[in-house]
Amino acid sequence: MNNPRDQWTFLHVNDSHMGTPRSYRFRPAVNQRWAAIKAQIEKEPADLLLHGGDLTRDGQTHRFEIEQAADDLKTIPFPIHVIPGNMDVGNKHTHVNGKKKRWDPLGLGWHDPELNMTSERLDLFAEHFGDINWTFTHRDVRFTGFYAAVAGSGLKQEDQFWEFLESLPELESTRHHVAVMHYWLFMEDPEEPDWDLTDEDEYDNWYFSISPPHRQRIWELLTRAQVDILFCGHVHTARPVQELEGIRIYRTQAAGNTAQLTDRWEEYDTRFGYHRCTVTEGQINVEFILGNDQCEEFGTYGPLGHPRVEDRDYSVATEQPPISPD
Ligand SMILES: [Fe+2]
Numbered sequence: 322m323n324n325p326r327d328q329w330t331f332l333h334v335n336d337s338h339m340g341t342p343r344s345y346r347f348r349p350a351v352n353q354r355w356a357a358i359k360a361q362i363e364k365e366p367a368d369l370l371l372h373g374g375d376l377t378r379d380g381q382t383h384r385f386e387i388e389q390a391a392d393d394l395k396t397i398p399f400p401i402h403v404i405p406g407n408m409d410v411g412n413k414h415t416h417v418n419g420k421k422k423r424w425d426p427l428g429l430g431w432h433d434p435e436l437n438m439t440s441e442r443l444d445l446f447a448e449h450f451g452d453i454n455w456t457f458t459h460r461d462v463r464f465t466g467f468y469a470a471v472a473g474s475g476l477k478q479e480d481q482f483w484e485f486l487e488s489l490p491e492l493e494s495t496r497h498h499v500a501v502m503h504y505w506l507f508m509e510d511p512e513e514p515d516w517d518l519t520d521e522d523e524y525d526n527w528y529f530s531i532s533p534p535h536r537q538r539i540w541e542l543l544t545r546a547q548v549d550i551l552f553c554g555h556v557h558t559a560r561p562v563q564e565l566e567g568i569r570i571y572r573t574q575a576a577g578n579t580a581q582l583t584d585r586w587e588e589y590d591t592r593f594g595y596h597r598c599t600v601t602e603g604q605i606n607v608e609f610i611l612g613n614d615q616c617e618e619f620g621t622y623g624p625l626g627h628p629r630v631e632d633r634d635y636s637v638a639t640e641q642p643p644i645s646p647d
């Protein structure tokens with residue numbers, strides 16, 4: 322029998338971004354930072370691990386990386402509950418004036434529309450990691466994970482997502498409710514504007530957060546479902562905890578990939594690590610655990626951003642044979 326007075330722990334991690342030297346681009350430092358964090362996680366006396374997405378560098382076009390990430394997690398000796406990130410299944414869909422459109426607002430050769438998520442990719446991810454949306458209870462804590470970026474996509478997974486999210490407030494209530502998503506639901510406030518991806522001053526806000534009206538609808542459902550802790554990754558930069566309408570929002574550090582948007586706030590954390598959550602009778606204490614390897618970048622090759630498949634050069638792979646895009 323579980324004694325509810327017992328203290329126990331669960332872990333959260335996100336943005337491990339494991340890549341491969343068989344690809345057109347690779348950052349050995351990211352793999353090395355993640356390997357250290359995973360070794361630390363394996364030694365934790367935890368009941369379970371939540372992974373908040375972006376397990377891969379380019380899983381969106383490399384099935385190999387999805388399989389590699391699934392194999393990699395097999396050494397963790399407790400249950401793992403995973404949601405996808407955009408690098409695993411594709412980006413939030415790019416719409417301009419209501420139409421999906423090629424758009425490269427910063428002139429960086431980013432071709433987001435070509436990396437819009439697809440139903441097939443979401444299905445592939447689910448084959449390896451289980452349902453995209455999940456909710457379960459453990460020791461009087463409800464855990465919920467979902468990929469909110471499907472909102473507005475029109476894919477079959479969007480219908481499944483809303484049906485799932487609408488069901489949450491009806492479920493049996495528990496002492497705590499912890500939710501995991503990949504994108505930030507909003508940058509600062511649920512009522513902030515609908516960011517314009519064609520405006521270069523707003524593009525980052527558009528790219529990193531969920532757009533109205535989905536943002537407000539999700540927020541309302543999470544509050545009605547009595548979520549009290551919400552983890553968001555994707556930006557790779559941690560911000561101070563935000564408390565809003567009874568929800569503690571943790572915008573978290575990455576488990577290997579570089580922090581972004583660091584020029585806009587005074588308080589942020591760019592270190593690599595994971596989150597140890599200690600549950601006692603009345604509360605959940607979330608603590609950042611520093612990864613044992615904070616190595617600098619080394620041996621990096623290949624382009625940044627979101628290059629088109631036809632612009633990639635796989636002949637530069639440092640391990641043979643190179644993989645190829647699916
Ligand atoms: Fe990421």
Ligand SMILES: [Fe+2]
Nearest residue numbers: 375406407555
């Ligand atoms: Fe991401």
